[in-house]
Amino acid sequence: MTSGDAVKPKAKYHHGDLRETLVQASYDLVAEHGAENFTLADACRLAGVSTAAPYKHFRDRDEVLGLIVKRGFDEMSSLSMAAVEKVGVGTLAGITAMGKAYVRFAVENQRVFRLMFGQHPVLKKEVGVVDEGMGCFSKVIEQVAIYCERNGVRGDPMTIAVRLWTFVHGASSLLIDQDYAAVAPDLDVEAMLEETTPLLLSGPLP
């Protein structure tokens, strides 16, 4: 019409910004029911379009899942950085806070987390997924490097960062998969993180 208001630049072509609508609907469906129960058909019903519509915007189901994974990494990066910046850059407490944020994200976004890690190896081939994950990890290395320098820790920051990541990731996985619940119901994961992070942050033993 008249160029009166360009509120949304070019949000809609035909019926709406279907691409974004479908991605968001798919994210919500995966978050609620898990990727293994996700169907494009459901997303279409949510968006109110026919089941053939997605194929104007995405190659296939896997491309949609890949976009969901990217969103997940994005969110996780933000939360991690927010945590460490709030608590203290390059400090033990800050690094511990990053770990806690990782676990919290995993718990609060269980099903997306499961999709992000290991569910479908084929998703790693989706463009950008790997880079997004690397960006997320590189922030851990940064923090560890600062810590090591400040505290005179001998040992490669990279190696130590991998150790921390490994532990935090293991805790997240076992927690959301109910494996802790089956084996050690009383476990306090936060306490475990606080206890273990300083152990892992030390260099090789004398």
Next chain:
Amino acid sequence: MTSGDAVKPKAKYHHGDLRETLVQASYDLVAEHGAENFTLADACRLAGVSTAAPYKHFRDRDEVLGLIVKRGFDEMSSLSMAAVEKVGVGTLAGITAMGKAYVRFAVENQRVFRLMFGQHPVLKKEVGVVDEGMGCFSKVIEQVAIYCERNGVRGDPMTIAVRLWTFVHGASSLLIDQDYAAVAPDLDVEAMLEETTPLLLSGPLP
């Protein structure tokens, strides 16, 4: 034709011991192509029966997957115990060997491992799956308890065992999901385990 040979005792009712045949075929298919690409129909084709046949033996697809998971835990338990008994019960080296066996199992049975942990929460409801997993873990606690007593480590063996499990599980997950490869291609996981296990086996810091 003639009743010349009764080679297998009573291996077959009608056409064969279909239940076992299907479970084995399904295990092999999952091991090769992953659970997300597994179809009962494929297993039927392998076994040479119609696609309706499985339902005389199993409630549904999930029951078959549950049986595969149980087999996986069984195998993992055996390998862990074999490793620790070979290297040294209740020793640092023995416990490290258990961890290595865990990771090795994960690598060599990637797709079954993924099924065992987290892929389908619904599988935890299959009878026996949780018990099988607990049996596996309890062996780790045993070893840690012996080690702690012998070496005068203060701290709860259970807590320490959980820490070890967490780390080893995280390493397995990140390794088989190619996340290490993306972020730290040169990482030597065995070396990391050897370096980190003693750290985790110590009690709370002074």
Next chain:
DNA sequence: AGGACGAAGTTAGTAACACTAACTTGTGAT
């Protein structure tokens, strides 16, 4: 021996899904 019975197969059919092909409709540039 000879049925009866039931376990373990079969074929045939349903509903749902991913994806494709071929058609239609609306939009923006000219």
Next chain:
DNA sequence: ATCACAAGTTAGTGTTACTAACTTCGTCCT
């Protein structure tokens, strides 16, 4: 205005999980 094409549609294919109703064959009872 019209034209081209992006973005929808309907209709159709092939595959799957699972069900229902039928068949076959071994076992046990007499």
